[in-house]
Amino acid sequence: MLNSVCLFATVAENKGEIVVFGNEIADDATPKVLERMMQAEASPISVIKFKKGTYHFYPDKGLEVFCYISNHDDVMVRTAFPIFNFSNLTIDGQGSTFIFHGRMVPFLVDNSKNISIKNVSVDWAMPFHSEGVVVARDEKNKTFDLQISDDYPYEIRNNQIVFVKEYYEHTLGQTILYDPERKAIAFDTESYTNISNGKKSAVQNNIDKIKYKYKIDPRSKTQKVLGIQKTLKVEQLKPGLVRFTGHKKKMPPIGMVLTSKGDQSINRLAPAFRVTHTAGFNAINVNVHHAGGMGLIAENSSDLILDGFNITASNGRMVSTSADATHFVGCRGKVELKNCVFKNQLDDATNVHGTYQEVVDVIDDYTLGVRMGHAQQQGFQIGVKNDNIGLVRLSESFFSYGRLTIKSIKKINGRYQKITFNEKLPAKVAPGDLIENLDGYPDLLVENCTISSNRARGLLISNPKNTIIRNNFFHTEMEAILIPVESGHWFESGNAANVVITGNTFQDCQHSGFNRGVIRFVTDDDNENIAFKNIEISKNTFNHFDNLILEVANTDGLKVLGNTITNSGTFPMLHPKNPAIKIKTSKNIQFKNNNYKGKATTILEKDKTITNVKFK
């Protein structure tokens, strides 16, 4: 049956049609691809193949969907691939490149099973960020000049630079320096960036008289702007050459590339892959060269395998995706990242966590009203029917004091949901408590990956199930691996247990200026409660320009075995007085067969809770 919508089509042998698209749709593939996708319920598809080529996707005729996207802005987006309620679908680019234009989410996967996307490269015609080269600096007059290429059209409105794209624009906003020689975040960038451009100095009259009945989020869009004035002055010296006056940190070094992605909370609007409520998702041999947000954000899904899922910058750009390479919220089953390259993205290589939601109403014996603490968690559904929900009071313990199972969830609005449980609520439950989904964590494997040249962390993991981090290469500007418990800002839930970090190479991480270790276990809450259990750090190589490679707190059960620690000499040491290792508020710590060849005077620094522990 030849379908009128696809240009080449044959009947699949088993469950659905094999649809083949060719060059005829390359100018704007959106209308034809979308039309066929929207007919899939009546006329099932098993495979969509693209003849190898370059396909453009414009938003003008794309399907519009309002999406709450975790750790992104909530946006009306357009897509050509609404993979909603599909089973057993493979999309095979056969080596093609898909070029997107404007505010689109290339792959929007929801409520589906066994979806595979392979052999495709994703890029944008105009990226959601901008870049310029520092060509002059004047420390005395607090100015620096940026040469901006024709790839980044801009305007200067009332002394502020605005970068203009197809269907989009962004202000200077969040900035960081890249070193074009290393094609990586510049050494010591924290001395220079963010470029300062906001000060709480606006004249206010009666603002303090506006009273809110309920808790408001000081980081929400309406609150965060209050009282803030722009302090930077931007002027064009000649076309493409722009002077910035009034930056408060050190002027950035000549030759560095300043990258800019606009204001936080409006600059994460177009991830490349968005997967929700899906069981079985595979991305194989996929290159994501850019996204206005993350490479992949998965929520409430299970069994996600990324094999050869590579985030790399294209077209001479310093930046690949403008946020994390990958990010998993409330995912379960297996989450595997294998043989991937995560380079030059403007946030972590991966972040795995659940959500804390705050109890605000005890509505009846079975029902809680809960509030989403962070604006970028709006609309997030904490789980599905019969999931185990933990009641948490972090001041008492990082582990739940009670357990309930979900009967139903009613989403009232982005911030507020009502959750009814199968069991009666315990008497102890009170507004201010948090809930987390105890089932919404995965067996996580990160193996044979290269994580490099990006802003922020390598792996940010809050996972009480099982985590294996094996045979990877790290070169990150912040922590290579951060294992936190935090509740007050991002509301990203999860303590950690059963973490194996083995066989990895840590090359000059944490080089942007922070006084922090390469690997850190840390909680926001200043107490001695145990948050992390059964940790192994073994057979890794730390080739570090600085001293501090490991920070541990609130941990019960840590083995540090057979690691080699050397000083690379790559960069000047930033914090030479540091020890190599700091441990506090922990127990059952073991060091064995480690080989220290670094420069720290003190190898192991520990607090009074740690006894009988020696670095070996």
Added chain:
Amino acid sequence: MLNSVCLFATVAENKGEIVVFGNEIADDATPKVLERMMQAEASPISVIKFKKGTYHFYPDKGLEVFCYISNHDDVMVRTAFPIFNFSNLTIDGQGSTFIFHGRMVPFLVDNSKNISIKNVSVDWAMPFHSEGVVVARDEKNKTFDLQISDDYPYEIRNNQIVFVKEYYEHTLGQTILYDPERKAIAFDTESYTNISNGKKSAVQNNIDKIKYKYKIDPRSKTQKVLGIQKTLKVEQLKPGLVRFTGHKKKMPPIGMVLTSKGDQSINRLAPAFRVTHTAGFNAINVNVHHAGGMGLIAENSSDLILDGFNITASNGRMVSTSADATHFVGCRGKVELKNCVFKNQLDDATNVHGTYQEVVDVIDDYTLGVRMGHAQQQGFQIGVKNDNIGLVRLSESFFSYGRLTIKSIKKINGRYQKITFNEKLPAKVAPGDLIENLDGYPDLLVENCTISSNRARGLLISNPKNTIIRNNFFHTEMEAILIPVESGHWFESGNAANVVITGNTFQDCQHSGFNRGVIRFVTDDDNENIAFKNIEISKNTFNHFDNLILEVANTDGLKVLGNTITNSGTFPMLHPKNPAIKIKTSKNIQFKNNNYKGKATTILEKDKTITNVKFK
């Protein structure tokens, strides 16, 4: 059956429960009202009564719905009254006042039948606009000073004033002067307002190199800001006293109230009533004191009766609703406005029209791809199955050249839909043609209404069916009645026929400075084609400070009978050289028994198309 959600409930005698809410929920009525509304499918409601009182509605626990709203912005709104799929529901406030907080739509009615809302007043705790009194002016230095009361908290950020509300803020944006003595738009306000604050003067680099594959809307949010810089300087002299420098028109007079509602295209977000796809809607004895948008916007609905639906300002404010009092798009059956007061709103008392949608793709023999021309028509569905759709080429005629009936509509995105027809498309159809719904117009009655003190027109009507405008009082700053055909800006469809304007009083309309008539029939398209047919203007009283009371063009069949025209002397004449009446490109014109006591030297001015017509 006493339902746990409402506080007082009895079983209704017939179809559903009579729910009674009382003072217990007054602090925030949203959660309880919403909970009961959301249970209505399982447990039907016939009447919701409120014991007389003042009820607050907060958005924090309101239902969140994304709405495309015609002639408004497309917004995520919250509501306590999601009247979705209801039949035969009455909401009776019994004299109560509902005070809303922030970004809410008080009544959101969709896909319902026979809905009545009565005996209630709607207001907002903090309005979506702001006001200040002009207390000083300096024509030489181009400054004026505004005294801003505690009711309007503000900030000054980088020389720009921002008015801050609960959950909302707005810039100066659209402004107009009110005369506090008349509590109406100031005489000759066009000499003073808008306050100038934007100039196409930004430095641009390579903006012209951004190419779009498809047509873009220069008035869309991403396009309209390009190149624009703020030119006004705002500074606080002391708390509550603010100086504006750089206004280009005349400095506003001392004692006048300057009202501000922020930038167009982001300031219409919270109409008081929004009715879509509903058959039978009654609003009786309802007072709307404010809305961040219109008092009522109805789309694709039928048989709407507003009786004693009053738009009036409260709390000493000059402004009631920040946009039209009422507005009807694609409505059919009866639309009746009876015994209403429409005062102090910042746009028309009513606007009745359809939409033109532009043909952009001829997809197959039966299917057109159409584009929404105006940003505030995004997502508008032009009709329902079997509706008669006219194909229009305005360069040739204001009437359709072909007629088709709808088989189905697929909404792809806000701007783009695919419409499949029951009949084959005519060969003539081509991109650039427009479509309109020939069935989507009403029998319109506006009777015994007071339309006064508002910005813009009284009645703006594009209705080829039947219109009766009888026994109303008008005192408007622009046209009392405007009958247009326009296609290039608002894409509001409809020529006009069978219009009776009788027994009305027009008191000093068009007083803000425009050189236009009190009643106007006008087309955008500069040709001699007939647009308007069978018009009667009879037994009205024009008590006008200026000369021009009637402008007619492109009309076939006009009777002007028994009207009385006097000069009121209320204001100085603005355009004393004008005739009383201008007629062009028209035929079959008749004057009889009119009584002219005005000051025009020429009563009737006509072009060469008009022969044998005399004012009598």
